Amino acid sequence: MTLASPLLSAIPGLRHAFFSREGGVSEGIYAGLNGGIGSNDAADNVAENRRRMAERLGVGPDRLLTLYQVHSPEVVVATTPWASDARPKADAIVTRTENLAIGVTAADCGPILFVDPNARVIGAAHAGWKGALTGVLESTVEAMERLGADRSGIVAAIGPLIRQHSYEVGPEFVARFLEADADNALFFLPGEREGHAMFDLGGYIRMRLENAGILMIDDIGIDTYSDERFYSYRRSVHRKEGDYGRHVHAIALEK
Secondary structure, eight states: OEEOOHHHHTSTTEEEEEEOSTTOOBOGGGOBOOOOTTSSSOHHHHHHHHHHHHHHTTSOGGGEEOOBOOSSSOEEEOSSOOOGGGOOBOSEEEEOOTTOEEEEEESSSEEEEEEETTTTEEEEEEEOHHHHHHTHHHHHHHHHHHTTOOGGGOEEEEOSBOOGGGOEEOHHHHHHHHHHOGGGGGGEEEOSSTTOEEEOHHHHHHHHHHHTTOOEEEEOOOBTTTOTTSOOHHHHHHTTOSOOOOEEEEEEEOO
């Protein structure tokens, strides 16, 4: 199963997908379409799942690119495929190369897909709380501009991620955001436990995008923690499963 952004779907010459866990060959705690090369799932299963995703995106299996993600603001430019064991350490990819699917993996963090349809430049960013706070979204937009994009024409789609009603954080987390900007208090509601709060990651991502000049924004609105169709790092921790599957969310320019 894939989810699509109405805004991105309306753009000619573009393919994209926010993949759920449905439609794959993995088993056990990874059951379904696990695309996580860094998970402890059987490598053959992950490879088959990624082949199916590449096919859905209209590219060969070696042309679906993801990263060795490190929760950073780092962005790389993709021009040719790289091997799965040579993934760059970064949290966003941009390209203007056709027939090359660029994506990020996630299991609660926020995947954001970008396109400037006029300049034919695309991007994919992985924004957990740390990446969003330290500027991965702004770095992605700047990297797209260096390839010829105009931020006023960029369309962005926010994919499935952990939503505020599922995302309880401690006081140190809140303090870090308030130290960065007191206005970040808008993204926290009181939690059930004393001293804890519920964080609106999706809303925070949207705010950072808007402040970066991105005004055409779509949000899928899915909560990965409460929706069993999706992998969730936090759910796996609560269930003491030891590991978890990862989704791939990707975008490609057609020839």
